[in-house]
Amino acid sequence: AAGVIQSPRHLIKEKRETATLKCYPIPRHDTVYWYQQGPGQDPQFLISFYEKMQSDKGSIPDRFSAQQFSDYHSELNMSSLELGDSALYFCASSPVGGAVYNEQFFGPGTRLTVL
Amino acid sequence: AQTVTQSQPEMSVQEAETVTLSCTYDTSESDYYLFWYKQPPSRQMILVIRQEAYKQQNATENRFSVNFQKAAKSFSLKISDSQLGDAAMYFCAYKRSTSGSRLTFGEGTQLTVNP
Structure with a gap:
């Protein structure tokens, strides 16, 4: 079965650089979530995004932005990177209906490493 | 805001024995979902079991079962016939029933399975 695809799998950046993380949800999943x-x-x-609109917002720094595109993939843009941004970034998806x-x-x- | 608490940072069990991981949560809502996720050393987040708050019957998935006590806001995970492959970090998680809403995780319990 198809799974959620994230790219890149590993990323190394310097402080103050910019990073873009991409997420491709499972087919027919219209909701995407980002976790750190x-x-x-x-x-x-x-x-998180539901049908390309922001549906919930957590403790996301102002330096970060995200969006969901018409094909439902999502991108997390991170600017002015700091050492503390080094972490594992997960994307998750869920379907519009059904039992799950x-x-x-x-x-x-x-896995983002900021040097 | 909802909170999830796992009071056991570490647990250990002998292979083939049974172990119970504890989780409590706080919410003012009546309709919600609870999950247990497993995170092995690969860091992949794997769903183990889920429970709908409106269902009184405890969920079971093969060797995994839960004890859901809604009034006490308790959601424990029982692993029977423990196997070496069960060794991992286990996270309890809460989700509101609203589409696109976040998962709120507990701090995690590191489970060791001894041969």
């Missing part, structure tokens, strides 16, 4: 997981921590919610519409299916994550 620091070392030894639980995943923290950043932002409240389940979130996670991608493998993008």
